[in-house]
Amino acid sequence: MEKVSILLLRPLRKDPSPEDQTLGAFLAAAKGPLRDRITLQQDSFSGGDASNLKTVLSRWAGKVSGVVGATSVLESRPLGDLAEELDLLCFVPNNNPVVWQQRPHVFHIGVQTAMTCAVVVDRIVGDIGAKRIFILHDSAEFQVFAAITTERLLREAGVQAQLSMGSQPEWVREVEEWNPDLFYLVYQKEPMAVQLAQRFRQLFPNTTMLVPGSLLRQSFLSKLGNEAERLLLVDVFRRGHPERPQEISLFNALSDVGTHLPTANHGFGWDAVTVCGLALAEVQGDSRSAVQHLESGTTFQGATGYYSFGTTDHNGRRVFNPIGLSFVRNGEVKMLEPK
Numbered sequence: 207m208e209k210v211s212i213l214l215l216r217p218l219r220k221d222p223s224p225e226d227q228t229l230g231a232f233l234a235a236a237k238g239p240l241r242d243r244i245t246l247q248q249d250s251f252s253g254g255d256a257s258n259l260k261t262v263l264s265r266w267a268g269k270v271s272g273v274v275g276a277t278s279v280l281e282s283r284p285l286g287d288l289a290e291e292l293d294l295l296c297f298v299p300n301n302n303p304v305v306w307q308q309r310p311h312v313f314h315i316g317v318q319t320a321m322t323c324a325v326v327v328d329r330i331v332g333d334i335g336a337k338r339i340f341i342l343h344d345s346a347e348f349q350v351f352a353a354i355t356t357e358r359l360l361r362e363a364g365v366q367a368q369l370s371m372g373s374q375p376e377w378v379r380e381v382e383e384w385n386p387d388l389f390y391l392v393y394q395k396e397p398m399a400v401q402l403a404q405r406f407r408q409l410f411p412n413t414t415m416l417v418p419g420s421l422l423r424q425s426f427l428s429k430l431g432n433e434a435e436r437l438l439l440v441d442v443f444r445r446g447h448p449e450r451p452q453e454i455s456l457f458n459a460l461s462d463v464g465t466h467l468p469t470a471n472h473g474f475g476w477d478a479v480t481v482c483g484l485a486l487a488e489v490q491g492d493s494r495s496a497v498q499h500l501e502s503g504t505t506f507q508g509a510t511g512y513y514s515f516g517t518t519d520h521n522g523r524r525v526f527n528p529i530g531l532s533f534v535r536n537g538e539v540k541m542l543e544p545k
Contacts, residue, residue: 214479
């Protein structure tokens with residue numbers, strides 16, 4: 207049987223997210239369940255340059271059946287347009303609805319922000335028992351939405367919550383006056399997150415701190431040193447208690463190449479290639495038939511959970527939410543067991 211060919215497209219920039227997605231994607235092709243049925247190609251483009259993205263992707267027309275983008279939301283939107291023009295099945299490692307826009311060829315790998323926030327709130331209220339939560343967030347659209355959604359859900363659960371932006375210096379005074387029992391740092395960019403986390407821990411050494419899954423990576427934890435042992439982290443994996451076969455396969459594959467802390471982006475890269483490959487291999491590489499197969503409601507297994515798509519849902523996570531919380535002990539990330 208002829209292998210299905212998929213293109214992995216990534217921007218030319220140093221960024222841990224696309225780097226982790228790229229590694230996860232290649233490990234899926236080499237060691238995942240589709241390793242004998244797919245071939246993964248790779249190309250790169252000038253990050254943020256839609257014209258260059260079009261030039262690069264166009265040279266693969268007729269040579270691949272699908273494209274996986276290790277791309278940001280802004281890069282994923284033109285990628286989705288181009289994939290539809292070239293009749294390519296397209297998977298992107300995010301969940302922002304502005305990317306899909308009802309285009310049949312575009313599918314998301316990621317956990318919807320509202321779903322993540324709902325589980326985080328459940329764990330904060332039910333398992334941690336926090337009563338006063340201070341949320342410090344970045345000014346980027348994604349972080350603002352996540353912070354506002356979390357605050358709203360906390361208030362609906364009868365818990366006190368307060369928001370502030372990290373770029374405003376008065377946040378320190380606000381925390382002092384408000385005296386929270388949990389501090390949630392909603393940031394993605396590592397340098398600023400490290401700086402804010404270190405400052406918060408120096409000023410408020412006894413307050414629990416929670417950070418999002420985008421910061422659950424070795425570089426961030428290493429920069430915090432011993433203070434990482436006092437963090438709670440949003441997580442897509444069952445650290446120490448893996449249940450999904452592909453989660454175990456991803457962890458083992460990463461360990462084989464010397465990466466001992468799997469990130470969500472490793473998982474999203476693995477899942478994008480796996481689910482894209484499963485859909486295409488089932489129909490011998492015909493992208494339109496693959497769309498129909500994906501939208502049929504079939505459940506697809508990945509390293510970060512399960513996906514079931516439909517004609518009105520190209521994210522596939524409405525039922526399958528893998529989010530939990532983890533913590534660090536003796537340098538090892540472990541899952542916080544629900545009460």
